[in-house]
Amino acid sequence: MIGSLLYPRMTSTRMKFSLDGMWKFTFDRDKTGYDKGFEKGLSEYEMMPVPGSFADMYSDPEKKNYCGDFWYETDFVIPDHDDKKVILRFGSVTHRAVVYINGQNIGEHEGGFLPFALDITDKADIGINKLVVKVNNELNEETLPCGIVKKCKDGKLIAKPYFDFFNYSGIQRSVNLLILPKQSIEDYSVSYELEDNKAIVNCDVTASKSESNLNLTARVRLVDENGNLAADEELDLTSEGTYNKKFTVLNPILWNVLDAHLYTITISLTDSDGNLVDEYSEKIGIRTVKVSGTQILINDKPVYLKGYGKHEDFSVLGRSFNYSVAKRDYECMKWNGANSFRTSHYPYAEEWYQLADEEGFLIIDEVPAVGMMRSTHNFVDAGTGKYTYFFETPTVGTLQKNHLMQVEEMITRDKNHPSVIAFSLFNEPETTSDQSYEYFSKIFEAARAIDPQKRPLTGALEKNSSPEKCKCHKLLDFISLNRYYGWYISGGELDEAQEKFRDELDRWKALDTGKPFIMTEFGTDTMPGNHSLTGTMWSEEYQKNYYEMNFSVIDDYDFMQGEQVWNFADFQTSEGIFRVGGNRKGIFTRDREPKSVAFLLKKRWENK
Numbered sequence: 001m002i003g004s005l006l007y008p009r010m011t012s013t014r015m016k017f018s019l020d021g022m023w024k025f026t027f028d029r030d031k032t033g034y035d036k037g038f039e040k041g042l043s044e045y046e047m048m049p050v051p052g053s054f055a056d057m058y059s060d061p062e063k064k065n066y067c068g069d070f071w072y073e074t075d076f077v078i079p080d081h082d083d084k085k086v087i088l089r090f091g092s093v094t095h096r097a098v099v100y101i102n103g104q105n106i107g108e109h110e111g112g113f114l115p116f117a118l119d120i121t122d123k124a125d126i127g128i129n130k131l132v133v134k135v136n137n138e139l140n141e142e143t144l145p146c147g148i149v150k151k152c153k154d155g156k157l158i159a160k161p162y163f164d165f166f167n168y169s170g171i172q173r174s175v176n177l178l179i180l181p182k183q184s185i186e187d188y189s190v191s192y193e194l195e196d197n198k199a200i201v202n203c204d205v206t207a208s209k210s211e212s213n214l215n216l217t218a219r220v221r222l223v224d225e226n227g228n229l230a231a232d233e234e235l236d237l238t239s240e241g242t243y244n245k246k247f248t249v250l251n252p253i254l255w256n257v258l259d260a261h262l263y264t265i266t267i268s269l270t271d272s273d274g275n276l277v278d279e280y281s282e283k284i285g286i287r288t289v290k291v292s293g294t295q296i297l298i299n300d301k302p303v304y305l306k307g308y309g310k311h312e313d314f315s316v317l318g319r320s321f322n323y324s325v326a327k328r329d330y331e332c333m334k335w336n337g338a339n340s341f342r343t344s345h346y347p348y349a350e351e352w353y354q355l356a357d358e359e360g361f362l363i364i365d366e367v368p369a370v371g372m373m374r375s376t377h378n379f380v381d382a383g384t385g386k387y388t389y390f391f392e393t394p395t396v397g398t399l400q401k402n403h404l405m406q407v408e409e410m411i412t413r414d415k416n417h418p419s420v421i422a423f424s425l426f427n428e429p430e431t432t433s434d435q436s437y438e439y440f441s442k443i444f445e446a447a448r449a450i451d452p453q454k455r456p457l458t459g460a461l462e463k464n465s466s467p468e469k470c471k472c473h474k475l476l477d478f479i480s481l482n483r484y485y486g487w488y489i490s491g492g493e494l495d496e497a498q499e500k501f502r503d504e505l506d507r508w509k510a511l512d513t514g515k516p517f518i519m520t521e522f523g524t525d526t527m528p529g530n531h532s533l534t535g536t537m538w539s540e541e542y543q544k545n546y547y548e549m550n551f552s553v554i555d556d557y558d559f560m561q562g563e564q565v566w567n568f569a570d571f572q573t574s575e576g577i578f579r580v581g582g583n584r585k586g587i588f589t590r591d592r593e594p595k596s597v598a599f600l601l602k603k604r605w606e607n608k
């Protein structure tokens with residue numbers, strides 16, 4: 001059971017203290033941390049920012065590429081808090097954490113891109129406490145994302161990801177201390193149906209249980225962006241601690257694509273004397289998402305997705321969240337007429353979704369199920385027909401458990417964001433075996449059951465997942481294709497590439513899936529400033545020619561309902577002969593300046 005994943009917020013009943021700052025930090029190369037009593041406090045350390053990705057702090061490659069155990073420590077203060085409970089909430093720790101307070105193990109978490117909250121009420125003292133976190137960033141075939149670790153002769157570990165982004169790790173998102181009422185709001189969800197001039201809102205609330213077991217009343221209040229009260233309803237108790245109400249909002253101001261309108265929702269719990277016990281407030285948007293035939297509908301109107309596959313990636317910051325970078329990214333995306341992005345290849349920091357809610361951006365929210373093909377160069381191998389029997393491995397059951405857990409955590413965390421219009425449950429696994437179908441049908445079934453809004457589910461398919469061989473596309477509500485015709489396939493030969501691309505789309509058409517398709521990846525590595533009148537590969541001209549060709553194909557198929565180019569910006573990867581200072585498929589450079597193709601996209605997207 002996962003604890004409350006509600007975003008940490010102050011309200012009249014809740015206090016929040018940030019633990020961000022410089023923490024003590026040390027690597028633990030020989031894994032002797034416990035022998036040295038590190039869980040009680042670090043005897044050797046340097047200072048490290050939290051949040052932060054340690055890799056980009058260093059000049060020493062051994063430290064930058066460090067793989068294994070490492071430790072963080074900070075002191076924090078718990079103020080006097082009467083009869084309240086104390087929660088420690090990590091935005092994410094990559095890839096796994098064991099947490100100690102004053103030397104005592106208080107909890108663990110697997111997975112590097114989702115939050116976890118630990119109740120430390122009885123495990124910490126009022127006054128100063130010592131918090132130690134043992135982190136590990138190793139990858140294997142049972143973790144999300146997948147990879148392996150190479151052990152060198154001297155015992156050094158090197159991460160070998162089965163994915164194409166740098167294995168940034170550490171405490172990469174904020175850490176907060178929360179002081180909450182003993183009986184508190186654990187979770188809530190909202191879903192919508194639209195009828196003429198009204199929205200039916202279905203609201204569920206879960207309250208935590210406590211020994212006192214007070215008989216609480218739950219209420220929900222909606223206030224629109226102009227400050228008008230749109231609903232004020234008491235919920236019905238459905239079982240101990242769970243409440244529900246379906247109510248109507250008349251003349252709702254709908255949240256829409258690039259036209260965001262938000263309501264403030266306030267959930268409250270009161271006792272039998274009418275005293276406020278807990279209150280939680282945030283912004284939501286009323287809108288529906290459906291797939292109908294080959295169209296994706298927002299508020300029953302078709303939408304064409306224009307935008308990007310992204311990464312959380314920036315120089316020095318690595319994968320840690322920064323408001324200024326996020327603001328800049330939205331400005332770049334709006335500048336060239338994008339309306340959407342996919343959180344390739346993991347759930348991003350929660351603030352990305354809050355900004356999208358405010359901007360009217362559409363997000364395909366992806367779980368970190370990437371690298372489900374046994375290859376450290378699967379971006380190259382994918383096009384070749386190479387097959388690695390990934391889902392035929394006996395340990396796949398453990399991977400599946402992890403996968404299910406992270407799907408549950410992601411949907412629980414992100415379900416109320418109007419910007420989240422779909423969940424992507426995988427990126428480019430091997431999908432041609434019966435085993436892969438069996439594996440993924442469970443994942444899709446679970447996701448469908450968890451999401452209160454029953455949003456469309458998808459997954460990004462690579463080239464081997466052809467219309468003839470892919471066993472998993474039937475699980476998807478819309479089909480997402482990652483295709484590199486003109487780069488990994490027929491690179492430099494755009495005529496041949498075009499033929500092959502058209503041939504594949506014709507074969508999908510012949511299959512008559514009846515579903516919408518979107519391109520979730522297509523692109524070319526491009527060195528900014530590298531120009532070529534003959535349009536050779538890696539030049540800015542080639543990137544433009546490539547996209548022009550791809551667009552001419554996409555435009556000929558009605559079932560194509562979106563295009564998300566790869567990638568928004570250049571990003572850091574593992575080093576290798578295929579990468580020049582990282583992946584260069586950005587439409588923008590890593591410092592967010594446009595390559596020439598950005599203007600081509602602007603022209604197209606502003607008119608599409």
Ligand code: CKU
Pocket residue numbers: 163164165345378379380382383428462463482521566583585
């Ligand atoms: C991208 C088989 C293609 C995989 N796709 C995944 C993505 O993470 C990579 O960065 C390809 C690329 O640029 O190669």
